[in-house]
Amino acid sequence: MINVQFPDGAVRNYAPGSTPMDIAKSISEGLAKKVLAASLNGTVCDAATPIHADCTMRLLTWDDADGRSTFWHSSAHLMAEAVEQTIPGVKFWVGPAVEKGFYYDMDLGDRHLTEEDLVALEKKMNELAKKNSPYVRKEISKSDAVQYFDEKGDEYKLDLLAGLEDGTITFYTQGEFTDLCRGPHIPHTGLIKAIKLTSIAGAYWKGDEKNKQLTRIYGVSFPNQKELDEYLLMLEEAKKRDHRKLGKELGIFTFDDDVGPGLPLWMPNGTVVIEELEKLAKETELDAGYKRVVTPHIAKESMYLTSGHLPYYQDSMYPPMELEGIKYYLKAMNCPHHHKIFAAEPRSYKDLPLRLAEYGTCYRYEQSGELFGLMRVRCLHMNDAHIYCSKEDFAEEFRAVNDMYIKYFGIFGIEKYVMRLSLHDPAKLGQKYIDEPELWIETEQMVRKVLIESNIPFVEVPDEAAFYGPKIDVQIWSAIGREFTLATNQVDFAQGRRFGLQYTNKENHPETPLIIHRAPLGTHERFIGFLLEHYAGKFPLWLAPLQVKLLPISDRFNEYAHATCAVLKKAGLRAEVDDRSEKIGKKIRDTELMKVPYMFIIGEKEVGENTVAVRRQGKGDVGQYSISEILTTLTSEINNRHNN
RNA sequence: GCCGUUGUAGCUCAGUGGUAGAGCACUUCCUUGGUAAGGAAGAGGUCGUGAGUUCAAUUCUCAUCAACGGCUCCA
Structure with a gap:
């Protein structure tokens, strides 16, 4: 007999080879009907997996996140089956579960899907689901798998196979559809009772825009119609809180075709909110020892060559205007201007840390498909500041910046946030990142240390840093569950040197300062967009346009x-x-x-x-x-x- | 930038190969009412823009612009 430990700590004995489904049935038929998958020693697997050794087991149902995601993954396979029967010759890429539902990427050749196709596919899926087809797992050798897809002429699955080790390959079959898949899956299609295919989108193969664009179908499914109805209702409710809708209704901002895409016009009510936020920022920054500056909206090409921004970001800057043979760019960031203020006077270690703040207006030529309400715009007002400090001061300054974030979270009642520490990828030094391998490692260590010491929750993300140093993104969530990157906080060990910034240290030697870029309130555009959804338009008294x-x-x-x-x-x-x-x-x-x-x-x-x-x-x-x-x-x- | 969808009054939306309609909002008049919609009348649209097909286009075709759902990108 084998010992199986349940989540409540109870241990029960079963015959070797019993499956989680057998165990569920031995507890109750009702439970067995709800089981979607199981977790054995913490690994999610099919409910039909035979157990041969002592283990801990958790039966996964719709109430578990892993259960839902298995359910949606299986739904993606069901959708693929429906697509294959509707559109012969379709080739599939991958079809995972996502946060709310699933998608499948596929190559449809010349065929373009319409909304009607989705309705038809939904119908087909419902028919297939009713057949209660089991999801059958089969281990297969790599050569057999390659042969299978070779015969099918499926270059996508062959590409997937190329990255897999022999002996780890499994196929899953339900009804007439077989897919290369590591699983796990739910017991049978009949559990999928309510299906909604939500949208058609293009998605580049392997996420690379140089590759062919595949067709992606998004959907969501539920174990009963009621849950689907509730989900659709929730979507309706979320729409009411959408900042684009509220912004219009409350006279906060507007867009106009003649002004241009991504260029918000702030109406009187929105301007009140902006001014209140600036008042808060100015008070807070004054307390924290910042000095305010004001800089022009344009600068010569030469400055952006000095800063190093131009080669990296030319595509997302408005094209230059040329006057008397000199190119001027609209500024997409404030840092170079601030560096020039630092450089304007001789600096001593006694002047440091020097903290220069500005609600700077920046212009970024975001790709047309990126524009999104106030969240992605082409004209933005940044709660920007640059802190010039010595290496010794760095930890303290960085900590103070984090404290400011936390203070703001308190004021706005932001409870859920995560800091993402974005690191460089050593393989991309000299291309995406400035080629200073040791400085990268050193500063990343410093930042990590401060975060740990301050007990700030954070996750590390490789290959997401700015070109001049590691950064910290603050992720927050609006009340309708939309995720925002509110603010970034970056360490810059490169631009100081590029601009030849120096201060005289205690030993009377010139030294290059470290620079911290920080914008705790992000931009007015994104932050007010967030606040609209966060408060559902019901601003607290101090922010309310009309009180x-x-x-x-x-x-x-x-x-x-x-x-x-x-x-x-x-x-x-x-x-x-x-x-x-x-x-x-x-x-x-x-x-x-x-x-x-x-x-x-x-x-x-x-x-x-x-x-x-x-x-x-x-x-x-x-x-x-x-x-x-x-x-x-x-x-x-x-x-x-x-x-x- | 790419794939898909959409574009009719300030807003939400009907509708049609023969130059358009509702509700709310707006204006005027009546009403002066105690905690989430008082009544009446009126005004308001080159049907996103440009071209094509047609006797005739808001409707069909193409192009273009914008928004939306995604992909890619985000200093």
């Missing part, structure tokens, strides 16, 4: 409302009176929809008692207050940047 709307119940109280509004404005609040001849219910509704945090309702009673009836957006009536009383409350809420 108080005064709603007189009838025209008779307009005068009092305007007088009260004047008091609020004088106290620095953003307030307006709705003096339309509308009923109070209508005024409240309109104000609620505009997500104005406070409504002051003014009628007979309030005028008589010199008060206002206060209504909080989303909460309703919160009682009657004197003007001075409510003013104190609101002012304190604003000054503390209270996060709702």
Whole structure:
């Protein structure tokens, strides 16, 4: 007998060769019907895998992430079967599960799919699913596998096989479809009860744009119709929080064809948010010893040759304008300008760390297909600063920058974040990365050490660094689950030297400073896009474009409302009176929809008692207050940047 | 940049080979109403842009621009 330990610690005995499915059945038929796969000693496998030795086992169902991903992977195979039966001659590449669903990449030759094709494929998949075809695993020798796909003329699978070791190759077959696949898979297709093919996309083979573009079909599937309906409903809800929709509704920003793609126009309401954010940044940076600078939007070609940006990023800079034989570029980054400010005066170690900050306007010619609402734009305002420091100061400065990030997360209520430490790839030195092998290793070590010492959660990502040094990207998630790279924080050991930046050290020798590039609030564009989704458009009071709307119940109280509004404005609040001849219910509704945090309702009673009836957006009536009383409350809420 | 989809009023969307419609928003009038939509009238569109087919194009074809879903990219 073999001992199988369950997740709760219980150990039970089974006959050798029993499968997780056998074990599930011995517990209950109901459980067995739900089992999608199993985890044996932490490795996910088919529920039909025979167990020959003592192990720990976990039965995976829809409730486990691994269970769902197995389910979706099997769904991808089911889709491939449907495609193969619909489109003869199709060749498949890979079809994995993704975060929410699955896709399969395929070469359809000249055939182009339409939405109707998806509907037909969905139907076909449902028919195939109902056959309850088991997913059958078969181990096969490499030569047999090669022969199989050779006969099929499938160069894609042959390419996959080329990278595999003999003895590790498995095929999975369900119904009439056989695929090279390491598995695992769910027991049979009948478990897939609800399917939605969501989109068709082009995807380059092996993710390389030089390669042929394959057709990718995305889909999602569920063990019952209810879950699919809920998922579709959730998508609808997410749409309502989309920053593009909210930005339009709330008058935050707009785009115009005549201005150009990716060039947002900030409307008055959006500009209020921008100004509040800048106020926060300026206060914070002043406290942290930064100095503000202002630099031009353009610079000569020579500066970008000096910085080394031009060869790396020319394609994503607006083409130069040429005047009197000299080329000028719109700036795509602020650093070179700041370096020139550092270089403008002789510097001593006593001037360091020198921290230069600017909300710089940059222009980047992002590829047309990259543009996305406020998240990817061609004109951006960066919460930028460059810290020039000695090697000895580096750790402390870097730590202080991280502290600033954390402080901001607190203010905005950002709870979920991960820092990604992006490292260089030694193989690409001299091409993608500046050729300074030792400096790379040294600075990467320094950064890693600070992160570990500060207890900041981070993951390391190879081959993602900036060309001049390692960087830290801050990943955050909006309320609708969209992932953002909010900010980057980079170490630069290259540009200081390129610009000939020097300071005189204690020993009276010239030395090149290290530079930290940092932008904790990212860009206005991306950050406000994020905030719109994060708050679902309901900005906290300090950020709200309009803070108080005064709603007189009838025209008779307009005068009092305007007088009260004047008091609020004088106290620095953003307030307006709705003096339309509308009923109070209508005024409240309109104000609620505009997500104005406070409504002051003014009628007979309030005028008589010199008060206002206060209504909080989303909460309703919160009682009657004197003007001075409510003013104190609101002012304190604003000054503390209270996060709702 | 590449693959796919879409483009009709400020917004959300119908619709048609014979030069367009709804709801909301907007304007005016009536209404002066106590916590999420009071009533009436009116105004508003070169049907993304350009070309082609046709007696006739918003509708069909092609091109182009833009947005959207992805791929690639992101200092």
